Amino acid sequence: MPKLLHIDSSVLGPHSVSRQVSAAIVERLRQATPGLSVVYRDLSAMPLTHLSGAQLAAAQGAASPDPVVQEELAQGQAVLAEFLAADTVVIGAPMYNFTIPSQLKAWIDRVVVAGKTFKYGAQRPEGLAGNKRVIVALSRGGFYSPGSPVAALEHLESYLRGVFGFIGVKGLEFISADGIQVGPEHREKALASALEAATQLSAA
Template sequence: MKLLHIDSSVLGPHSVSRQVSAAIVERLRNSNPGLEVSYRDLTLTPLAHLSGSHLAAGQGATPEAGLQADIAAGQIVLEEFLASDTVVIGAPMYNFTIPSQLKAWIDRILVAGKTFKYGAQGVEGLAGNKRVIVAISRGGFYGPGTPAAVGEHLETYLRWVFGFIGIKNPEFISADGIQVGPEHREKAVAGALKAAGDLNAA
């Protein structure tokens, strides 16, 4: 079994999402001694954002010399994802959505013919055999029924993205209200870490 661990927070050791994603991985590693874990920090080794040249290369054009290394890196990222059985992602909310580093990674794994395809019945996801667990952290409260729910484009976006490629039930562990105050932060982190520790490891 292979697990791919992705972090995207720019806060390093001060990151809540990193702390929770690490706890998820630890839970799964302890319960599956033979688990093979690979790790990618999207802030230490960022991927370039897509450009017209990327798209042209994807359509068969010869890549520009300066683009070849990044295209190769994107291919490695896609292969890492395809080879994994479980994917654990640390995803903080930045300005109501995912970090741009994580978006660049998503742009490299949503590839027609690899993780989805178009057919007579519409889009078919090709990655439905994977388990995806996302550790999210949000400064405020954005759950259903809250005044700010309409501004939540982190969990809702990721649910749609992974559903698009066939992963219909991604799992989320959330630490909410971490910027409201120290007590809220402590409570949110403790709750998320407990959820990580109680996670179904099967």
């Protein structure tokens, strides 16, 4: 049975464009893929803690009697297991201050793990997650395409390309809604275009 992991990170709830687009992507893949199993994780409603020195030490084998640290480690292991089990990953990723939400960064810190999703080789690191399809629903308030006045501030798509490329993901796809803060007309046009693009996706 094919497995899909759906991740949302926007803090805007039903007002979020990235959530609407990620939901449309998942619905399209449900319709196109018989028997698709979906696991959903809302990083805003149930945020992960950010990495701490105590967590890293315990993860590397140091004894930690602190039950809070043990719970944080268990959450991190559960998140990693969800990612490893998924054939397809759909991520809703809005741009906050030119990059990803901190909630999504905390999730990424749990899935980019040496020995699990990448390994250090003799010449360079080697990604171990190359068998996954990752689809990202991006939303950005302005326009950051190459050549635009603020192109150098685009650290959302570029960061995600770097991270998932590092762990070996080759089937990386983006559906973008840009200019959603320019005005209501731009917002509706960008959302409609992204939702239409979601309907064109191939089966999971």
